[in-house]
Amino acid sequence: MNLFQSVNSAMDVALGEDPSAVIFGEDVAFGGVFRCSIGLKDKYGADRVFNTPLSEQGIVAFGIGLAVAGATAVAEIQFADYIFPAFDQITNEAAKFRYRTGNLFDCGKLTIRTPCGAVGHGALYHSQSPEAFFSHIAGVKVVMPRGPIQAKGLLLSCIKEEDPCIFFEPKILYRAAIEEVPTGDYTIPLGKAEVVIEGSDVTMVGYGTQVHVLREVASMAQEKLNVSCEVIDLRTLLPYDLNTILKSVIKTGRMIITHEAPQTMGYAAEIATAVQEECFLNLEAPIQRVCGYDTPFAHVYEPFYMPDKWRLFEAVKKVVNF
Amino acid sequence: MFTRNFYRLSKYLRKPCNKNACELRKLHISAALWSNQSPSRFEEKPEFPGSRSKFIHKLSFIQPDDIEGIPVYRVMNRKGEIIEESEDPHLDKDTVIKMYRDMTLLNTMDKILYESQRQGRISFYMTNFGEEGTHIGSAAALSLKDMVFGQYREAGVLMWRGFTLDQFMDQCYGNCNDHGEGKQMPVHYGSKELNFVTISSTLATQMPQASGAAYALKRKGKDLCVICYFGEGAASEGDAHAAFNFAATLECPIIFFCRNNGYAISTPTKDQYRGDGIASRGAGYGMATIRVDGNDVFATYNATKAARDMCVKECRPVLIEAMTYRLGHHSTSDDSSAYRSVDEAAYWDKQDTPIARLRYFMISKGWWDDNKEKEWKTESKQMVMETFARAEARKKPNPELLFTDVYKNMEWHIEKQQKAMKQHVTNYAEHYPLDNFERWKD
Numbered sequence: 001m002n003l004f005q006s007v008n009s010a011m012d013v014a015l016g017e018d019p020s021a022v023i024f025g026e027d028v029a030f031g032g033v034f035r036c037s038i039g040l041k042d043k044y045g046a047d048r049v050f051n052t053p054l055s056e057q058g059i060v061a062f063g064i065g066l067a068v069a070g071a072t073a074v075a076e077i078q079f080a081d082y083i084f085p086a087f088d089q090i091t092n093e094a095a096k097f098r099y100r101t102g103n104l105f106d107c108g109k110l111t112i113r114t115p116c117g118a119v120g121h122g123a124l125y126h127s128q129s130p131e132a133f134f135s136h137i138a139g140v141k142v143v144m145p146r147g148p149i150q151a152k153g154l155l156l157s158c159i160k161e162e163d164p165c166i167f168f169e170p171k172i173l174y175r176a177a178i179e180e181v182p183t184g185d186y187t188i189p190l191g192k193a194e195v196v197i198e199g200s201d202v203t204m205v206g207y208g209t210q211v212h213v214l215r216e217v218a219s220m221a222q223e224k225l226n227v228s229c230e231v232i233d234l235r236t237l238l239p240y241d242l243n244t245i246l247k248s249v250i251k252t253g254r255m256i257i258t259h260e261a262p263q264t265m266g267y268a269a270e271i272a273t274a275v276q277e278e279c280f281l282n283l284e285a286p287i288q289r290v291c292g293y294d295t296p297f298a299h300v301y302e303p304f305y306m307p308d309k310w311r312l313f314e315a316v317k318k319v320v321n322f
Numbered sequence: 323m324f325t326r327n328f329y330r331l332s333k334y335l336r337k338p339c340n341k342n343a344c345e346l347r348k349l350h351i352s353a354a355l356w357s358n359q360s361p362s363r364f365e366e367k368p369e370f371p372g373s374r375s376k377f378i379h380k381l382s383f384i385q386p387d388d389i390e391g392i393p394v395y396r397v398m399n400r401k402g403e404i405i406e407e408s409e410d411p412h413l414d415k416d417t418v419i420k421m422y423r424d425m426t427l428l429n430t431m432d433k434i435l436y437e438s439q440r441q442g443r444i445s446f447y448m449t450n451f452g453e454e455g456t457h458i459g460s461a462a463a464l465s466l467k468d469m470v471f472g473q474y475r476e477a478g479v480l481m482w483r484g485f486t487l488d489q490f491m492d493q494c495y496g497n498c499n500d501h502g503e504g505k506q507m508p509v510h511y512g513s514k515e516l517n518f519v520t521i522s523s524t525l526a527t528q529m530p531q532a533s534g535a536a537y538a539l540k541r542k543g544k545d546l547c548v549i550c551y552f553g554e555g556a557a558s559e560g561d562a563h564a565a566f567n568f569a570a571t572l573e574c575p576i577i578f579f580c581r582n583n584g585y586a587i588s589t590p591t592k593d594q595y596r597g598d599g600i601a602s603r604g605a606g607y608g609m610a611t612i613r614v615d616g617n618d619v620f621a622t623y624n625a626t627k628a629a630r631d632m633c634v635k636e637c638r639p640v641l642i643e644a645m646t647y648r649l650g651h652h653s654t655s656d657d658s659s660a661y662r663s664v665d666e667a668a669y670w671d672k673q674d675t676p677i678a679r680l681r682y683f684m685i686s687k688g689w690w691d692d693n694k695e696k697e698w699k700t701e702s703k704q705m706v707m708e709t710f711a712r713a714e715a716r717k718k719p720n721p722e723l724l725f726t727d728v729y730k731n732m733e734w735h736i737e738k739q740q741k742a743m744k745q746h747v748t749n750y751a752e753h754y755p756l757d758n759f760e761r762w763k764d
Contacts, residue, residue, distance in 0.1 A: 020541070047541060053571055058530045058564030062572075065534025068519060069469065071541065073534070085560070092524045093531065098727045101512050101520035102503035108730060138728050138736075162730040191733070239733040 001181040004174040006148035007036045007113070010155040011074060013185045015044045018072050020109075021159070022048045025059050025076030033078060034115055034174050060086035060112060064094050067107035067164070074159060080116035080168060081128040094164040095139030108162035113155070115171035116144070117209055118260055118306060122171075123299035129208070129261040129292075134166050135238040135270070141190055142237040144168040146211040148179045153188030154235060161190060170208040193241035195248070199230035202316055203248040203255040205271060207234040210258050210307070217312040224313075227320055237267065245271065246278055253284035254319045258307050263291035285322030288315040392601045394645055395625060396615035400674050402682025404620075411620050411627075413462075415689050421462060421619055422684060423698065424481045425454035425677050430702045431487065432477075432650075434710060435494060435508075439654040443714060444494045448509045452617075452649030454478050455676025456581050459622025460644075463630060464549060469539065470518045471532040471550040473525065474509055475581065479551070483516040487705060491713035498719045498760050503726070526556040529565030529578070533639075536574035540637055547575040547633040549626075554643075555586025557600045566607040569639035577629045578609075578641045581616065583648035588661040604641035616644030617676045620683075647674070720760040721747070 001009060015021050023037055029051045031038035041049035052059050056077055063075035077083045083090075090112070098106035118127045134142045141163050145151035151169065158165035196211060197218050204214045211233045218229040230248050234240055249255050255275060257268035268289040275287060290307040298305060368377055397409045404410045413421075432449040439447040450457065457478025464470075470479055477490070488499070493511050496504030502512060502520060512520025519535075522528070532550035539546045556562060557580055569576050580600045584591055597603070604611030610632055614625045622644055629640035647670040651658045658667070684690035725732065725740040732740070744762065747754050 020538070022537075022541070050572065053564070053567045055560075055564040055567065057560055058533075058568050061527065061530030061561060061564065062534035062537070062568050065471075065531035065536075066538045067534075068531065069535035069538035071538035088524065089527060089530075089561075093522065093527050096522070098730065100502070100505050100510070100522060102501050102505060103727045104501055104512050104514045105519055106730070141729075239729075239735055242735075 001148050002173075002175050002178045003145075003148045003151055003169065004034050004036045006152040006179075006181045007155060007169060008038060008040070009181065009183065010152040010159070011037065011040060012043070013156060014072065014074065014159045015040060015048060017185065020070065021072035021074065022050070022066065023074045023076070024050050024052050024062070026054055026078050027051060028076055032076065034171065036076070036113075036169075056082055056085040057089055060089040060094070063110045063112065064089060064097070064107045064164075067109040068097070068105055070109070072109045072159060073111070075110065075112045077112060077114040079126055079128075080114045080130050081125040083112075083114055083130060086112075087133070090134065090140065090164075090166070091137050095137045097139075097164075099139060106162070107164050110164040111155070111158045111161075111167055112165070113167040113169060115174070116168040117170040117172060118297070118302060119172045120302065121299065122297070123302075124296045127260075127297040127302075129168075129259060131168055131207075131237050131259075132261055132265070132267045135240075135267060137238075139164070140238065141165045142168070143190060143235065144170065144208040144237060145235065146170075146196075146208060146233050147173060147177045148181045150188060150233075150235065152181055153186050154190070156185065157187040157190050160187065165190075168208065172209055188235070190236045191239050191241060193235055193244040194233045195230060195244065196233050197229065197231040199228040199252070201228045201252055201254065202319055203230050203232065203245065203252045204312070205232045205234060205245060205255065205257045206259065207237060208260075210260060213307070213309050213312065214258065217309050217316065220309065220313050221316045225316065225320065227316060229316065240271075242274055242278075245275060249275055249279045250282050253282050254322075255283075256288045256290060256312065256315045256319060258290040258312060260292050260307060262294045263289055264294050266291055285319045288319050290315050386597060389598070391598045392611070392613045392643075394613050394615050395621050396618045397620040397624060398618050398679055398683060400679060402679045402684075402686060404683075409620075409624065411624055413620075413623070415687075417462065418680070418684060418687075419689060420482075421458050422677070422680050422690070423702075424478060425458050425619075425680070426698065427487075427702045427705070428454055428457075428478050428481050429677065430699075431490060431706050434703075434706050435491070436650075436654065438710065439508075444508050446508045446654055447494065448474055448653045449650040450475055450477050452647050452670060452675055453581055453583055455619045455622055455680075456579070456616040456644045456646055458482055458676070459616075459619035460549065460577075460579055460626040460642075462619075463623045463626035465546065467517060467544070467546050468630070469532075469535050469546070469548045471528040471535070471548065472518065472521055473528065473552050473556055473581075474521050474523070475553070476551045477509070477511065480511055480513065480516060480518055483513075483518065485511065485513055485516060485518070487709040488712065489513070491709050492716070495713045495716065496718060497713060497716035499713075499716055500719070503723050504719050526552055526559035526561040526565075528552070529556075529559075529561050530568055532576055532578075533565050533569040533572070533574050536569065536576035536633075536639075537572055540573070540575050545634050547577060547630055549577045549579055551579045551581060553586060554580055554582040554584075554591060554600055555589060555594055557603075558594060566603070566609065566639070566641070570608040573637045574639055575633035575637050576639045577626065577633060578639060579626070580641070580643045581646060582643055583616075583646045585648050585652070585658075585662070587652040587656060588658070590662075599643055599645075601641065601643035607641075609639050609641045611641040611643070613643045613645065616646035617674050617679060619676055619680055646676075649675070718759045720762045721756075722762045
């Protein structure tokens with residue numbers, strides 16, 4: 001299955017197992033603009049797989065209400081670039097529901113799914129990676145898979161998780177990534193990073209599409225520099241698995257963090273700070289961040305903007321030669 | 323024969339609703355294709371997918387000033403006299419007395435808690451003066467299992483359902499008995515047993531949530547509805563628009579109940595909207611709508627009851643705009659004499675309050691008199707004062723609770739911070755107000 005098929009499979013499982021589960025958002029009824037919900041309306045009915053009017057704040061809030069009333073709600077925001085009208089509902093309502101009500105009410109059964117990330121031609125409003133904004137909100141969980149097998153298991157975990165989750169789907173992987181995905185029900189635990197490639201010299205931390213770039217960089221580093229890189233996929237961005245990162249940095253003493261989102265106040269800043277707090281004396285070199293530049297995501301300049309394998313390769317050299 | 327049947331069927335399908343409009347259009351198109359009549363007869367109606375109406379051949383605009391305002395439905399006049407006998411809900415004596423007692427008990431509690439904020443005993447308070455009728459009239463028409471999403475000025479709904487004075491005051495004090503665990507400012511009440519979703523300070527955010535909750539209730543098939551209260555100011559928020567549109571398109575059993583009390587803090591309605599209030603928007607979304615005298619508990623009751631029936635039996639949303647007047651200040655952080663004349667508020671207090679109008683009615687029925695009034699005033703004040711003393715004496719919850727319920731299970735990073743807080747506070751104990759709080763176990 002590719003990524004959109006594995007997401008489809010996850011939702012098929014969820015709808016099949018949980019009679020209260022519903023899927024909704026713009027254009028989900030006919031199958032969705034990325035085909036993630038294809039066939040589900042015919043299989044489960046128009047009351048369970050339905051279109052909403054065009055309003056992200058409405059979609060997320062409707063989902064919160066469904067969840068508060070006890071239904072499992074899977075809300076789709078068509079592009080992560082358009083999630084911002086819902087930011088108030090996510091920050092002030094979804095994230096704080098259980099806390100502010102003293103656990104009388106909660107919207108744990110809410111999952112928001114949204115395509116994110118560079119796709120080659122998306123420009124400002126079809127390429128964004130806004131995960132950092134959401135990782136700053138106490139009370140939500142933020143997840144981003146790197147491929148179809150991860151996506152299905154992590155999405156099912158999000159749907160079953162009793163906290164509101166935001167599930168980012170790297171859109172460039174929808175068709176490009178193809179793996180042998182189990183057809184039944186399975187979950188991958190949230191809050192746990194995965195060491196995708198073991199290594200001894202440099203720790204490289206990323207998530208989503210960037211994990212594949214890191215894998216390539218690890219090969220390049222081994223081949224051209226004889227440097228052994230450990231590649232870690234965070235998978236869950238909030239709460240994140242600091243322990244796995246620390247274990248790795250204690251071993252290697254050098255770290256690179258990378259994401260497509262802009263550098264300043266970005267996700268990598270948190271990881272870098274947390275690691276230097278705990279592993280200051282283990283570090284052999286300053287921690288490197290290889291990120292998007294502090295600009296909006298431009299159209300024709302995408303090849304220059306991206307934190308590509310050459311910028312990462314350069315970072316490996318820098319961190320090893322400090 | 324074909325044309326006769328076609329027109330008969332067509333007339334039936336002219337009942338306004340999207341499904342019928344689609345069917346009608348299909349019929350017209352197929353009839354035009356197959357009939358031997360000239361095609362021009364079937365170009366009489368516009369066929370655009372987005373609207374349903376007829377063509378017009380003279381340029382003219384809809385001018386809002388030419389449209390008469392939506393009338394206000396009332397059952398009792400200001401003297402508590404029933405105007406149209408057929409509209410009297412004929413509620414029994416016990417129900418009417420409960421309505422009166424709940425409104426006046428709320429009024430008494432409001433006076434005392436407002437004062438307590440002035441004296442620095444609680445941090446903040448919002449009164450319900452003048453709007454008690456909107457709460458009690460609507461609450462009395464619902465089932466206890468109907469879910470309530472409120473804004474912040476609906477304490478009477480809780481009162482009606484059985485929220486105790488202790489529960490009100492424990493929340494205002496944020497003490498160890500508060501079910502909300504002291505996490506929110508006063509008046510942010512909530513109750514799981516009474517199906518009253520906890521208040522949040524953000525305005526109108528509850529509205530599209532209420533639509534979603536109503537959809538869930540519909541799918542559960544329990545013949546329940548949701549009621550969502552909001553003010554005329556909150557109705558300007560984008561969330562309100564989303565709420566109405568989602569409820570209508572997704573056929574949600576929800577009553578949208580707008581308390582139009584004339585002010586959003588200092589902003590009068592003329593700065594809030596230019597159309598005919600909130601009620602005029604209802605039809606625009608495809609919702610059944612009524613405007614009601616919110617100071618008339620019977621009118622409010624009748625409207626809410628009828629709305630509930632529509633919601634539950636026909637699975638569609640209903641908008642009620644209850645006209646009323648905010649007698650008090652917006653909150654303890656507000657002094658309304660800065661933006662409205664004291665005379666204006668005094669006028670409403672004297673001429674038109676839900677409490678006075680119901681009292682006149684009760685007196686006319688022989689169900690109430692000056693003695694009962696005096697007794698009840700004394701009794702209710704005493705109840706409030708005793709509860710007040712109890713609530714004030716209770717300690718605040720254990721400070722560990724600062725960290726609970728961020729997630730269902732406490733995550734590692736929050737637990738780490740909880741430990742750090744406890745360690746720090748233990749080391750600097752004299753600088754923290756620990757005496758007012760329950761202790762944690764070391």
